[in-house]
Amino acid sequence: MKKLLLHLDTDLVASTFDQAVAYDAGVDNIIAHGGATRDNVTAHVHGMIFTRGGKNLKNSAIFIGGSNVPASDLVGQAVKKAFFGPVRVSVMLDPNGSNTTAAAIARKVMTNYDITGKNVVIMGAGPVGQRTALYLIKEGAAKVTLTCRSMERSKATVAQMKKAYDVDVVPGETRSDEAVQALLKDAHVAIAAGPAGVCIVPKSSWASSKTLEVIADVNAVPPLGVEGIEVMDNGEQRDGVRFYGAIAIGNFKMKVHRGAIASLFDSNDLFLDETTIYDIACKIDNA
Amino acid sequence: MKKLLLHLDTDLVASTFDQAVAYDAGVDNIIAHGGATRDNVTAHVHGMIFTRGGKNLKNSAIFIGGSNVPASDLVGQAVKKAFFGPVRVSVMLDPNGSNTTAAAIARKVMTNYDITGKNVVIMGAGPVGQRTALYLIKEGAAKVTLTCRSMERSKATVAQMKKAYDVDVVPGETRSDEAVQALLKDAHVAIAAGPAGVCIVPKSSWASSKTLEVIADVNAVPPLGVEGIEVMDNGEQRDGVRFYGAIAIGNFKMKVHRGAIASLFDSNDLFLDETTIYDIACKIDNA
Amino acid sequence: MKKLLLHLDTDLVASTFDQAVAYDAGVDNIIAHGGATRDNVTAHVHGMIFTRGGKNLKNSAIFIGGSNVPASDLVGQAVKKAFFGPVRVSVMLDPNGSNTTAAAIARKVMTNYDITGKNVVIMGAGPVGQRTALYLIKEGAAKVTLTCRSMERSKATVAQMKKAYDVDVVPGETRSDEAVQALLKDAHVAIAAGPAGVCIVPKSSWASSKTLEVIADVNAVPPLGVEGIEVMDNGEQRDGVRFYGAIAIGNFKMKVHRGAIASLFDSNDLFLDETTIYDIACKIDNA
Numbered sequence: 112m113k114k115l116l117l118h119l120d121t122d123l124v125a126s127t128f129d130q131a132v133a134y135d136a137g138v139d140n141i142i143a144h145g146g147a148t149r150d151n152v153t154a155h156v157h158g159m160i161f162t163r164g165g166k167n168l169k170n171s172a173i174f175i176g177g178s179n180v181p182a183s184d185l186v187g188q189a190v191k192k193a194f195f196g197p198v199r200v201s202v203m204l205d206p207n208g209s210n211t212t213a214a215a216i217a218r219k220v221m222t223n224y225d226i227t228g229k230n231v232v233i234m235g236a237g238p239v240g241q242r243t244a245l246y247l248i249k250e251g252a253a254k255v256t257l258t259c260r261s262m263e264r265s266k267a268t269v270a271q272m273k274k275a276y277d278v279d280v281v282p283g284e285t286r287s288d289e290a291v292q293a294l295l296k297d298a299h300v301a302i303a304a305g306p307a308g309v310c311i312v313p314k315s316s317w318a319s320s321k322t323l324e325v326i327a328d329v330n331a332v333p334p335l336g337v338e339g340i341e342v343m344d345n346g347e348q349r350d351g352v353r354f355y356g357a358i359a360i361g362n363f364k365m366k367v368h369r370g371a372i373a374s375l376f377d378s379n380d381l382f383l384d385e386t387t388i389y390d391i392a393c394k395i396d397n398a
Numbered sequence: 399m400k401k402l403l404l405h406l407d408t409d410l411v412a413s414t415f416d417q418a419v420a421y422d423a424g425v426d427n428i429i430a431h432g433g434a435t436r437d438n439v440t441a442h443v444h445g446m447i448f449t450r451g452g453k454n455l456k457n458s459a460i461f462i463g464g465s466n467v468p469a470s471d472l473v474g475q476a477v478k479k480a481f482f483g484p485v486r487v488s489v490m491l492d493p494n495g496s497n498t499t500a501a502a503i504a505r506k507v508m509t510n511y512d513i514t515g516k517n518v519v520i521m522g523a524g525p526v527g528q529r530t531a532l533y534l535i536k537e538g539a540a541k542v543t544l545t546c547r548s549m550e551r552s553k554a555t556v557a558q559m560k561k562a563y564d565v566d567v568v569p570g571e572t573r574s575d576e577a578v579q580a581l582l583k584d585a586h587v588a589i590a591a592g593p594a595g596v597c598i599v600p601k602s603s604w605a606s607s608k609t610l611e612v613i614a615d616v617n618a619v620p621p622l623g624v625e626g627i628e629v630m631d632n633g634e635q636r637d638g639v640r641f642y643g644a645i646a647i648g649n650f651k652m653k654v655h656r657g658a659i660a661s662l663f664d665s666n667d668l669f670l671d672e673t674t675i676y677d678i679a680c681k682i683d684n685a
Numbered sequence: 686m687k688k689l690l691l692h693l694d695t696d697l698v699a700s701t702f703d704q705a706v707a708y709d710a711g712v713d714n715i716i717a718h719g720g721a722t723r724d725n726v727t728a729h730v731h732g733m734i735f736t737r738g739g740k741n742l743k744n745s746a747i748f749i750g751g752s753n754v755p756a757s758d759l760v761g762q763a764v765k766k767a768f769f770g771p772v773r774v775s776v777m778l779d780p781n782g783s784n785t786t787a788a789a790i791a792r793k794v795m796t797n798y799d800i801t802g803k804n805v806v807i808m809g810a811g812p813v814g815q816r817t818a819l820y821l822i823k824e825g826a827a828k829v830t831l832t833c834r835s836m837e838r839s840k841a842t843v844a845q846m847k848k849a850y851d852v853d854v855v856p857g858e859t860r861s862d863e864a865v866q867a868l869l870k871d872a873h874v875a876i877a878a879g880p881a882g883v884c885i886v887p888k889s890s891w892a893s894s895k896t897l898e899v900i901a902d903v904n905a906v907p908p909l910g911v912e913g914i915e916v917m918d919n920g921e922q923r924d925g926v927r928f929y930g931a932i933a934i935g936n937f938k939m940k941v942h943r944g945a946i947a948s949l950f951d952s953n954d955l956f957l958d959e960t961t962i963y964d965i966a967c968k969i970d971n972a
Contacts, residue, residue: 161415
C-alpha cells in the first residue's frame with residue numbers, strides 16, 4: 112500500500128523543499144495544496160481518514176508547512192478537530208522548517224557538551240529561536256535569554272512561551288553591538304537565529320567574552336550571523352570556542368526532517384509539533 | 399508503463415479524497431487540476447491523448463469530479479469532444495461521489511432482496527437520490543418517488559430525468575414529518591439521501607408503516623437521516639425492517655470507486671458515468 | 686533514489702502534456718507549479734538544490750515550460766541565477782514544445798537529405814520557426830528565409846536572432862498566395878510552421894516551383910498548413926517532393942522530448958535550451 116502524504120501549506124504555493132524531502136523520506140505520492148487555512152482543510156483531512164481503514168490508516172499522513180508559523184499552527188488545530196477519535200492519521204507540523212531547524216541547533220550545540228546549568232543567549236526571537244530556547248531549557252540550561260531588536264517584542268514572546276509551554280525564558284534586546292557584547296559577557300552558549308544576510312555578532316562581541324564555549328549560527332547567506340564562523344563549521348574550535356555553522360546544522364536538520372516524515376508512517380496517531388519533533392532529533396542523533 | 403490519471407475537478411482545489419482513492423486503485427501518478435470548466439480542459443485532454451499512442455493509450459485515463467454535478471457533466475461533454483475518434487482515453491465521472499454512492503445504496507438495498515415490483519421512496523432529490531432512483535427503476539422497482547422540500551423542484555427534477563434517461567419517477571414533497579409518514583405508509587423501501595446532520599425520518603414516520611422492509615441512510619453525521627438507524631448497520635433487522643447505515647454503504651462505495659478507477663486502465667474507450675458505473679458495482683457485488 | 690522533476694510553467698496551470706511526457710521519460714514524481722515568473726521561482730529552485738547533496742543532485746532536475754516563450758526564457762535565467770556554483774541541477778527549457786518541435790522538423794527534413802547549400806523558406810516566424818532556422822543554418826543551409834504576415838515583424842525577429850545567436854536569417858513576408866509562390870520559386874525546402882488550422886501554402890504555390898525537394902508542416906488540424914500534404918507523411922514523395930506531416934514530425938518530437946528529459950538525470954549540470962536540445966535530437970536520430 113502506497114505511503115500517501117497530504118501536504119497542506121499556508122503559503123499560496125506548496126513548498127518544493129518540503130515535498131522533495133518527503134519523497135526522500137519514503138513517501139510514494141504527495142497530494143499538495145497551497146493556500147491552506149483553518150477554514151478550508153476539513154474536507155482534505157476527511158479525504159485522508161475516510162479513504163483507508165483500520166491498520167491501513169498508518170499509510171496516510173499529513174504534513175503542515177508554510178512560512179507563516181501561527182497560521183500553520185491554526186491549521187494544525189483544524190486538522191486535529193477534523194479527526195473522529197481513533198479515525199485519524201499522523202501529522203507533522205514544521206512551518207518554515209522551524210521545528211526541525213531548532214531541533215538540529217539544539218542537538219549540535221549539545222554534541223559532547225553538557226548544557227546543564229549553562230547560560231544561553233539566543234539572538235532572534237522568531238519561531239526557530241523560540242523552539243531552540245524550549246529544547247535547551249528542557250535539557251537543563253540554567254538560563255536562556257531570547258533577544259530581538261525590541262525588548263517589548265521579546266517580552267511578549269517569552270510571555271507567550273510561558274503560557275504555551277510553562278517555561279521561563281529571559282527577554283533581551285540586541286539593538287547594538289554593545290548590547291550583544293554585554294549579553295555574551297557571561298554566556299556559555301551563543302546562538303544566532305536571526306534573518307539571513309545580517310551579522311548580529313561581530314567578532315569583538317564574542318571574543319571579549321571569557322565564558323563562551325559554543326557558538327551556533329543558522330544563517331548561510333553572507334554576511335553570516337556571527338563574524339568569524341564558517342558555514343561548514345561542525346564543532347571546529349577557534350579561540351577556545353566551538354563553532355557550528357549553517358551547513359553543519361542544515362545537514363542534521365535534513366536528517367531530522369526526513370526521519371520525522373518517515374516516522375509518520377509507523378502509526379496513525381502521531382502529532383509531531385514543536386513539542387515532539389525534538390525527541391525524534393534525539394533518537395536520530397543517538398542512532 | 400505508468401498508469402497516469404488526469405484528475406479534472408470543477409472545484410477550485412482538486413479533491414484529496416478522490417486522489418487518495420485513485421492511488422489505492424493502482425494509479426501511479428495523478429496530474430490534478432482544480433477549477434476545471436468545459437472551456438479550459440481541451441488542452442489537458444490533448445495532453446493525455448497525444449503523449450501515448452496505440453495500445454499504450456489505455457495506460458492513461460481521466461477522472462472528472464467536483465461538488466457541482468452539472469458543471470462536471472459539462473466538463474465530461476467537453477472531454478469527449480476533445481477526443482479524435484479512436485484517439486481517446488477512458489473517462490470516469492463521479493462528481494461529489496454521486497455515482498459510486500448511488501450505486502452502493504442500490505446494491506446494498508438489493509442484498510438478498512428482490513426489488514421487483516416494490517414501492518420505493520427516496521428522500522433527497524440531489525444527484526445521489528436521482529441516480530439511486532435510476533438504478534432501482536432499472537432493476538425493476540414498480541414505483542420510485544423522489545422527494546425534496548419543494549414539490550416544484552421535485553417535479554423539475556423528475557422531468558429532467560425523464561428527458562435524460564426516459565424513466566418515470568414520481569415527484570414528492572417532504573416538508574413535514576406527516577408528509578414523510580404518508581409517503582412511507584405503503585412503501586417497501588425508504589432511502590434517506592439528504593444533507594448531512596439532518597434527521598428527515600423520525601422513528602414515528604417509519605415505525606407506523608406496515609409495509610416497510612428496507613431502510614437506507616447515507617448520512618454519517620449525527621443526527622442521522624433516519625431515527626433509530628446505526629451508521630454501522632449492514633442489513634441488521636429491527637422491528638421487521640433491514641437497515642443499511644452510512645458506513646456500510648460507504649465501505650461498498652469505496653470498493654465501487656476503486657473498482658471503477660481500476661477498470662479505466664483495461665481499455666482506452668470506457669466512459670463511466672451515471673449510466674454505466676452501476677454495472678461495475680454489480681460486477682463487484684457478484685465477484 | 687527517486688528521480689524528481691520540478692516543473693515550472695509560465696502558464697497559470699502546469700501543462701498536462703509536459704507532465705505526461707516526463708513520467709514516460711522515467712521521472713518518478715513531479716512537483717508542478719503554474720504561474721512561474723522570474724520573480725517567484727528562486728525558493729523552488731533552492732528547494733531542489735538544497736534537499737540533496739553531492740552525487741545525489743543529479744536525481745533532481747527542473748523543466749521550464751509554458752506557452753509564453755520569452756517569459757519562460759526569463760524564468761530560465763532566474764533559475765540559473767538561483768544556483769550556487771556547482772550546487773545546481775540540470776534544467777530543460779521547452780516552452781510551448783518549441784525546441785523539441787523545431788529539432789524534430791530539422792531532423793526530419795534532413796532524413797537522407799543533405800541540407801548543405803540549400804535554400805530554405807520557413808513560413809511562421811514564431812519560436813518553432815526561429816529555432817528551425819537556427820538548426821538548419823547550423824547544419825549548412827545556404828539561405829534561410831523566415832516569414833510572417835508582416836515584413837516589419839520578420840525584420841525584428843531576424844535582428845533579434847542575429848543578436849542572440851549571430852546567425853544571418855533573411856526576413857520575408859507571406860501576406861498573399863503570390864508572395865508564397867514567389868518565395869518558393871527557387872527554394873529547395875519549404876517548412877510551414879504557422880498557426881493550426883490555416884493553409885499557408887496552396888498547392889499552386891508549391892507545385893509551380895521547379896526546385897522544391899522537401900516540404901514539412903507541423904499543423905495537424907485541418908485545413909493543414911500545406912495543401913496536398915498528409916499528417917502521416919513521413920518522407921512520402923509526390924510530384925518529386927518529399928513530404929513530412931505533423932504526425933511524423935510529432936512522433937519524433939516525442940522521442941526528443943522524452944530523451945531530453947531522461948538525459949537531465951545523467952548529471953546535475955546540463956542546461957538544455959534552444960541551443961542544445963538539437964544535439965540530443967541528433968543523438969537520438971543516429972542511435
